[in-house]
Amino acid sequence: MSAEAAATTGSQDTEAFAERIFASVLGAMDCLTIALGDSLGLYDALAEHGPLTPARLARHAEIDERYAREWLEQQAVAGLIDVAAPSDDPDERKYGVNDAQREVLCDRSLESYLTPLTQVLAAAGAQLSALETAYRTGGGVGWAAYGPRMRRGQADANRALFLSSLPTSWLPAVPELHERLTRGTRVADIGCGDGWSSIGIASGYSASTVDGFDLDADSVAAAQENAAHHGVADRVTFRCVDAATVEDARGYGLVTAFECVHDMPDPVTVLSTMRSMAEPDGWVVGVDERVPEAFTGPGDPVEQLMYGYSVLVCLPDGMSHRPSRATGTVMRPDVLRGYAQEAGFADIEVLPIDNDVFRAYRLLKP
Known part of the structure; x- marks a missing residue:
C-alpha cells in the first residue's frame, strides 16, 4: 500500500x-x-x-x-x-x-419497555466523581450510593420479564421443575430486590409459596407493597437479611438467585448457603447474564451492555465491600462453575431457557 x-x-x-x-x-x-x-x-x-x-x-x-x-x-x-x-x-x-x-x-407490562435502562444510566452518571475516586484508590461505590433512581431502574427493567416470561415460558421449559412448582413447594428467592421474581413465581404457581431475601431495606419494603398489589401477599414473604448469614431457613424445594450472584462480594458463601437451604432433592437455580464463554475483544450488543454495567455499577458495588471476589457483571460460565464447586456443588448445567440477555443454570449437588 x-x-x-x-x-x-x-x-x-x-x-x-x-x-x-x-x-x-x-x-x-x-x-x-x-x-x-x-x-x-x-x-x-x-x-x-x-x-x-x-x-x-x-x-x-x-x-x-x-x-x-x-x-x-x-x-x-x-x-x-x-x-x-x-x-x-x-x-x-x-x-x-x-x-x-x-x-x-x-x-410497563411489556418486556419491550426499555425506559428503566435510561434511569440506570442516569444514576450511574451521577456517581462519576465517586467512580473516578474508586478507580484511583481501588475502593468502590456501594449500591445505596446510586440512590432510588438506580434501584427503581434495575427493578423495573426486569419487572415484565419476571411477571410474564418467568412463570409462562422459562419455568415450564424445565418439566421437572415445572411439575414440582405445580404440585406445590417452598421457594427461597435470594437477592429478590423489589420482589418481581418472587411475585412472578407465586403468580404462576398457586400451590407454591415464596420467601424472598434481600439486603436492601428499601427494596424489601417495595417488594412487600408489590406483592400486596398483585394479590400474592398471602403466599410471598420478604426478609431484609444477608443471605450468607441465613441459618434458620431450610427445606426448600427450589432456591433461586436471579441476576445477583455476580454482584455478591462473597458469592461462594451465599451459594453454599443456598445449597444448605435446599431439600436433599431440591433444585438450586441461578440466572445471570448471557455473555460469551470467553473474551474475544469486540463483542455482541449484550456483552457490550454488560461490560457497561460492570464498569459503572456492578464492579464498583462489589468492590465497596471487603473482602470481595470483585466478579463484575460479565460472569462467564466457568467463573460460576468455579464458585459453585467451591461452595460444594458438583457442577453447573445450563437450562433450556431461551432468552437473548439471560442464561439459567442449575447448580448440581454431588
Missing part, C-alpha cells in the same frame, strides 16, 4: 470512529432526556392525554411550560415522539406517541 493510500485509509478510519463516538453522544443525550421525561411523567401524559401542546403537557405533568416546549421539540427532533399537529406557532404545535413509542417508553 502506498503512503498516500495508507493516509487515505487512516483518514477514513478516523472519520468512521469519530462518527461512532458522535452517535454515542447523541444516544447518551437521548437516554438522559428519556430518563427526565420518565421521571416527570411526560410520556405517560402524552400516552394518556395526547396529542398535546406544550401548555397542555405542562398542565398535565405539572411542570414549567417553557421547559415542556423545549423537551417536546428535542424529543421530536430526535425521533423519539411524533409531531401530531404541525404548526408554525411553537405553542400551538401538538405532540404525541405512536404505538411503538408507547410500548417502549410507557408500557
Whole structure:
C-alpha cells in the first residue's frame, strides 16, 4: 500500500470512529432526556392525554411550560415522539406517541419497555466523581450510593420479564421443575430486590409459596407493597437479611438467585448457603447474564451492555465491600462453575431457557 493510500485509509478510519463516538453522544443525550421525561411523567401524559401542546403537557405533568416546549421539540427532533399537529406557532404545535413509542417508553407490562435502562444510566452518571475516586484508590461505590433512581431502574427493567416470561415460558421449559412448582413447594428467592421474581413465581404457581431475601431495606419494603398489589401477599414473604448469614431457613424445594450472584462480594458463601437451604432433592437455580464463554475483544450488543454495567455499577458495588471476589457483571460460565464447586456443588448445567440477555443454570449437588 502506498503512503498516500495508507493516509487515505487512516483518514477514513478516523472519520468512521469519530462518527461512532458522535452517535454515542447523541444516544447518551437521548437516554438522559428519556430518563427526565420518565421521571416527570411526560410520556405517560402524552400516552394518556395526547396529542398535546406544550401548555397542555405542562398542565398535565405539572411542570414549567417553557421547559415542556423545549423537551417536546428535542424529543421530536430526535425521533423519539411524533409531531401530531404541525404548526408554525411553537405553542400551538401538538405532540404525541405512536404505538411503538408507547410500548417502549410507557408500557410497563411489556418486556419491550426499555425506559428503566435510561434511569440506570442516569444514576450511574451521577456517581462519576465517586467512580473516578474508586478507580484511583481501588475502593468502590456501594449500591445505596446510586440512590432510588438506580434501584427503581434495575427493578423495573426486569419487572415484565419476571411477571410474564418467568412463570409462562422459562419455568415450564424445565418439566421437572415445572411439575414440582405445580404440585406445590417452598421457594427461597435470594437477592429478590423489589420482589418481581418472587411475585412472578407465586403468580404462576398457586400451590407454591415464596420467601424472598434481600439486603436492601428499601427494596424489601417495595417488594412487600408489590406483592400486596398483585394479590400474592398471602403466599410471598420478604426478609431484609444477608443471605450468607441465613441459618434458620431450610427445606426448600427450589432456591433461586436471579441476576445477583455476580454482584455478591462473597458469592461462594451465599451459594453454599443456598445449597444448605435446599431439600436433599431440591433444585438450586441461578440466572445471570448471557455473555460469551470467553473474551474475544469486540463483542455482541449484550456483552457490550454488560461490560457497561460492570464498569459503572456492578464492579464498583462489589468492590465497596471487603473482602470481595470483585466478579463484575460479565460472569462467564466457568467463573460460576468455579464458585459453585467451591461452595460444594458438583457442577453447573445450563437450562433450556431461551432468552437473548439471560442464561439459567442449575447448580448440581454431588
